[in-house]
Amino acid sequence: MKPLALSLLLLWPSLVSLNGAGDGTWARFASLPYPEDNLFLHDTFPEGFMWSVGTSAYQTEGAWQQDGRGASVWDTFTHKQLSVNGDVASDSYNNIERDISAIQTLGVTHYRFSIAWARIFPDGLLSSRNEVGLRFYSHFIQRLRDIGVEPIVTLYHWDLPQALQDRYGGWVNETLVERFSEYAWFCFESFGHQVKYWITIDNPYALAWHGYGTGKLAPGIKGTPHVPYTVAHNLIKAHSKTWHIYNEHFRQSQQGLVSIALASHWVAPKNGDITPEAVQLCQCSINSVLGWFAKPIFVDGDYPECMKNNLKSLLPAFNDGEKLEIKKTADFFALSFGPLSFRLLDSNLLFNQSKKYLLRQLLYWIHTEYNNSKIFIVENGWDDSSGSTKTEDVYNMYPLKTFLMDVLKAIKYDGVDVIGYTAWSLVDGFEWDAGYNTRRGLFYIDFQSKEKERMPKSSAFFYQQVIEDKGFPPIPENKPITGTFPNSFVWGISEDVIQVETSPTTPQFVDRNIYKWDVNGTGKLLKVKGVMGQLRKAQCTDYSTIRQEIHLLKNTHATHFQFSLNWSLILPTGNTTQVTRANLRYYKCYVSELLRVNVTPVVVLYHPILEDQRLPSVLENNGGWINPETIQAFVEYARLCFRQLGNKVKFWITMSEPNGIKHIVAHKPNFTLLGHNLIKAHALVWHLYNNEFRKTQKGQISVSLHADWVDPANPFSRNDIEAAARSLEFDIGWFAEPIFGTGDYPFIMRDWQTQRQNTGWHNSYLPYFTNEEKELIRGSGDFVALNHYTTHIIHLEGQTGAKTGYEFKVQHLKDTTWLASPDGKAVVPGGLRKLLRWIKSKYGNIPIYITSNGIDDDSPSKDKLRVYYIQSYINEVLKALKLDGVNVRGYFAWALRDIDEPNYGFYTSNRAAKLSVEHYRRIVDNGGFPTSKITSTKCYQDLNSSAKCNPSFFRKQLLIFALCILSVFTATMFLIIYYSTKRCRKYK
Numbered sequence: 001m002k003p004l005a006l007s008l009l010l011l012w013p014s015l016v017s018l019n020g021a022g023d024g025t026w027a028r029f030a031s032l033p034y035p036e037d038n039l040f041l042h043d044t045f046p047e048g049f050m051w052s053v054g055t056s057a058y059q060t061e062g063a064w065q066q067d068g069r070g071a072s073v074w075d076t077f078t079h080k081q082l083s084v085n086g087d088v089a090s091d092s093y094n095n096i097e098r099d100i101s102a103i104q105t106l107g108v109t110h111y112r113f114s115i116a117w118a119r120i121f122p123d124g125l126l127s128s129r130n131e132v133g134l135r136f137y138s139h140f141i142q143r144l145r146d147i148g149v150e151p152i153v154t155l156y157h158w159d160l161p162q163a164l165q166d167r168y169g170g171w172v173n174e175t176l177v178e179r180f181s182e183y184a185w186f187c188f189e190s191f192g193h194q195v196k197y198w199i200t201i202d203n204p205y206a207l208a209w210h211g212y213g214t215g216k217l218a219p220g221i222k223g224t225p226h227v228p229y230t231v232a233h234n235l236i237k238a239h240s241k242t243w244h245i246y247n248e249h250f251r252q253s254q255q256g257l258v259s260i261a262l263a264s265h266w267v268a269p270k271n272g273d274i275t276p277e278a279v280q281l282c283q284c285s286i287n288s289v290l291g292w293f294a295k296p297i298f299v300d301g302d303y304p305e306c307m308k309n310n311l312k313s314l315l316p317a318f319n320d321g322e323k324l325e326i327k328k329t330a331d332f333f334a335l336s337f338g339p340l341s342f343r344l345l346d347s348n349l350l351f352n353q354s355k356k357y358l359l360r361q362l363l364y365w366i367h368t369e370y371n372n373s374k375i376f377i378v379e380n381g382w383d384d385s386s387g388s389t390k391t392e393d394v395y396n397m398y399p400l401k402t403f404l405m406d407v408l409k410a411i412k413y414d415g416v417d418v419i420g421y422t423a424w425s426l427v428d429g430f431e432w433d434a435g436y437n438t439r440r441g442l443f444y445i446d447f448q449s450k451e452k453e454r455m456p457k458s459s460a461f462f463y464q465q466v467i468e469d470k471g472f473p474p475i476p477e478n479k480p481i482t483g484t485f486p487n488s489f490v491w492g493i494s495e496d497v498i499q500v501e502t503s504p505t506t507p508q509f510v511d512r513n514i515y516k517w518d519v520n521g522t523g524k525l526l527k528v529k530g531v532m533g534q535l536r537k538a539q540c541t542d543y544s545t546i547r548q549e550i551h552l553l554k555n556t557h558a559t560h561f562q563f564s565l566n567w568s569l570i571l572p573t574g575n576t577t578q579v580t581r582a583n584l585r586y587y588k589c590y591v592s593e594l595l596r597v598n599v600t601p602v603v604v605l606y607h608p609i610l611e612d613q614r615l616p617s618v619l620e621n622n623g624g625w626i627n628p629e630t631i632q633a634f635v636e637y638a639r640l641c642f643r644q645l646g647n648k649v650k651f652w653i654t655m656s657e658p659n660g661i662k663h664i665v666a667h668k669p670n671f672t673l674l675g676h677n678l679i680k681a682h683a684l685v686w687h688l689y690n691n692e693f694r695k696t697q698k699g700q701i702s703v704s705l706h707a708d709w710v711d712p713a714n715p716f717s718r719n720d721i722e723a724a725a726r727s728l729e730f731d732i733g734w735f736a737e738p739i740f741g742t743g744d745y746p747f748i749m750r751d752w753q754t755q756r757q758n759t760g761w762h763n764s765y766l767p768y769f770t771n772e773e774k775e776l777i778r779g780s781g782d783f784v785a786l787n788h789y790t791t792h793i794i795h796l797e798g799q800t801g802a803k804t805g806y807e808f809k810v811q812h813l814k815d816t817t818w819l820a821s822p823d824g825k826a827v828v829p830g831g832l833r834k835l836l837r838w839i840k841s842k843y844g845n846i847p848i849y850i851t852s853n854g855i856d857d858d859s860p861s862k863d864k865l866r867v868y869y870i871q872s873y874i875n876e877v878l879k880a881l882k883l884d885g886v887n888v889r890g891y892f893a894w895a896l897r898d899i900d901e902p903n904y905g906f907y908t909s910n911r912a913a914k915l916s917v918e919h920y921r922r923i924v925d926n927g928g929f930p931t932s933k934i935t936s937t938k939c940y941q942d943l944n945s946s947a948k949c950n951p952s953f954f955r956k957q958l959l960i961f962a963l964c965i966l967s968v969f970t971a972t973m974f975l976i977i978y979y980s981t982k983r984c985r986k987y988k
């Protein structure tokens with residue numbers, strides 16, 4: 001009995017798997033675990049994964065009249081209708097060895113190319129067979145085998161012999177089914193002993209729709225509406241006939257596989273609303289392009305229902321015999337996904353939904369829609385139309401990385417059986433309707449040159465690396481560590497602005513009545529008639545805002561709270577002769593109330609980039625920080641603050657993120673002068689404190705800097721590596737080097753500015769400090785305070801249309817494989833550790849506080865992104881402390897409360913705690929990440945002694961375990977598989 005039961009279970013998945021189930025794709029991808037699913041997946045591709053790169057004949061071969069090649073429709077079309085053509089293109093026909101060596105450099109296992117039909121049958125027919133053409137391909141295939149690369153041969157990539165177009169009218173004529181199958185037979189016969197992967201036809205959608213409908217592609221026919229459907233009908237028959245020929249006559253001896261390369265876009269419900277109607281429209285959009293061919297070939301020999309309904313008699317019909325003949329005539333699913341599928345997509349076929357460049361969703365759709373087919377991606381990549389890029393093609397490299405990540409997640413998370421990947425293309429070539437305006441090669445070719453050397457681009461180095469690593473293996477230093485921070489470590493929350501309440505709002509102290517408590521009766525207060533009391537003076541506890549905020553703060557268990565004073569609220573005229581006492585009293589109260597609950601106040605005197613913390617308007621109107629008088633005003637303001645608050649405040653920040661001003665005033669040529677005066681003002685205030693207050697008040701004081709990390713966008717580019725290093729100096733070193741280093745600006749900043757000025761960039765003047773000023777500035781900080789939020793990637797100038805930095809031309813690009821916040825901020829925890837190491841390497845072992853670290857999250861209560869963010873960033877701080885010996889003393893999470901919409905706050909604007917409060921509190925209570933008391937394996941082993949284990953943890957484990965088992969048998973429960981496989985792996 002047992003074996004039978006088992007075999008039934010094993011059969012079950014194939015019985016229940018559903019054709020046409022692709023319509024669940026959108027809902028599924030809208031409900032994946034967040035942010036886990038969006039994280040970069042460090043993992044490798046399955047054993048035996050096929051790494052490939054490809055080209056097509058007309059795009060690269062050139063040599064259009066050489067050695068007896070016949071003309072193709074593309075020769076005719078380009079010569080008549082376009083100003084550019086593939087007469088020479090990449091000249092691959094005459095550069096076999098250059099291509100071979102490029103292929104070898106990449107380390108691919110497979111190479112996809114197409115045979116030019118007219119090179120072996122110049123007039124399209126067997127009778128015209130051309131031995132030289134035949135030998136060319138035999139030789140090329142042999143050379144591939146010599147270097148251990150398997151060929152994937154496309155029989156027909158759009159270049160129909162012109163003779164067949166002339167004689168029969170091309171694919172409108174069913175005769176071509178015969179002509180094509182004869183040609184295919186001949187190719188199987190001639191090359192089949194060396195070729196295991198055959199693609200009959202490439203992208204029949206583009207061919208039918210644009211070759212015979214819009215006329216955008218060769219043969220350039222603008223046919224009546226039914227023509228493209230007739231053409232497609234014949235293409236499907238040609239493919240199926242060819243597959244049967246292979247199946248009956250060659251498969252046994254040659255053991256190869258045959259398919260057709262189908263291209264597709266991806267589409268999602270407009271506005272993201274996944275309604276059944278929108279899903280149906282999306283289904284129909286994909287079915288009208290991909291399904292047009294895939295449904296007959298992979299499912300049932302017939303067109304998709306929605307096409308039949310929409311097109312009625314325009315769409316030809318297959319008879320029952322033909323359906324039987326056509327269905328299931330592909331040995332794997334050959335998918336093409338590239339810019340062409342979007343560029344050449346008829347917008348009517350979007351049915352008003354939105355196109356998306358998402359490969360992973362498409363893979364899952366194909367997987368569910370077409371019965372778990374094995375998918376070989378036979379073309380993927382992007383194009384770079386910026387023109388001026390030569391080999392540093394970050395604009396191709398990042399899409400390549402993104403698509404590869406999509407494929408990896410499709411395999412690992414979605415259970416899609418992707419067996420291979422083809423990067424497109426090997427070399428720059430003729431890009432059809434786009435001519436030579438875009439480049440898609442991994443190797444650059446100077447089309448003007450005679451030699452046509454193949455120069456590896458960054459994307460080639462990148463792809464080579466991925467192949468060598470078999471994907472994206474885990475990086476040991478990314479692994480979270482366990483451990484705790486010293487007891488003295490400071491755990492804080494920081495807030496930019498605190499709302500200032502000018503008068504106490506507690507009502508009871510404006511009421512002079514006396515009350516009596518009705519203890520034995522109603523328990524209410526009873527007014528005692530005829531007696532009036534005295535009003536008492538307002539107390540700090542009377543400010544309801546302070547009470548409320550401190551309550552929130554207490555709940556986080558943070559020991560420190562950082563906030564900014566508002567200069568203009570204290571000194572509206574900028575002058576100490578007029579002090580707004582009420583506001584000053586509010587701040588005093590805030591500080592003393594914090595102290596009352598054992599929270600240390602960290603007070604920022606001035607936060608220049610905040611809109612509502614502008615300079616007192618008198619100062620602003622007198623030139624602001626350009627005017628040296630502002631420096632003196634700041635010193636006087638600081639003196640007042642030290643006097644009034646200094647007996648209670650022991651942790652001062654003179655200015656928060658003064659280096660951030662360049663983000664708001666960068667368009668002004670003199671912004672470096674603003675910075676110059678801010679540095680001087682800071683130094684003077686530090687000396688003021690040091691000389692006049694430190695002895696009695698015993699506090700510490702410094703400046704906090706905006707300090708995001710930057711990485712080179714292109715790790716293979718010296719330019720980008722240098723630009724990233726320079727960018728750190730311009731962003732952070734600008735203030736840090738004078739204050740914590742030499743007393744002067746970073747050398748690289750001065751040097752680069754000089755270079756730029758020499759080449760005509762006059763908008764970047766960097767002022768000089770006198771020697772006395774340098775002395776004053778150097779060492780004017782007790783610690784380094786860093787506000788860190790994200791990591792950018794930086795690419796050096798040279799792109800047309802590039803947004804250029806003001807002090808040097810860099811672009812901030814996005815690595816779309818990184819987790820990003822709703823505002824598009826990259827979540828890169830490792831960036832913080834790199835920053836801390838950089839600070840240590842630059843300024844030595846000075847104490848460091850991270851005075852702000854936070855992320856936007858648009859969830860009003862379950863802010864899982866923030867939970868992930870604070871945990872992983874704090875863990876990187878721990879690594880910096882434990883592993884790198886960085887002298888980091890404290891961490892402040894930003895921010896306490898949202899202002900209106902859910903954004904950076906731990907609490908909503910209505911003071912409701914979000915999920916992150918509890919998580920931050922746990923880290924604070926534990927002092928970091930002590931070794932977990934419950935290790936999962938222990939729980940598995942000691943199932944009986946469950947007292948040690950948290951019962952809810954247990955239930956979860958059991959559930960997961962059950963799901964793991966269930967998932968083996970269940971092909972339909974994809975979500976469950978998804979959640980559990982991850983955890984199974986984690987707890988193994």
Ligand SMILES: *[C@@H]1O[C@H](CO)[C@@H](O)[C@H](O)[C@H]1NC(C)=O
Nearest residue numbers: 167168169172173174175176
């Ligand atoms: C197909 O080609 C044959 C042979 O030239 C011709 O007789 C026939 O009319 C053509 N059919 C169409 C639909 O053009």
Ligand SMILES: *[C@@H]1O[C@H](CO)[C@@H](O)[C@H](O)[C@H]1NC(C)=O
Nearest residue numbers: 516517518519520521522523
């Ligand atoms: C409440 O009741 C207790 C016991 O009966 C009595 O001693 C006390 O005086 C009462 N208090 C008031 C305020 O009436």
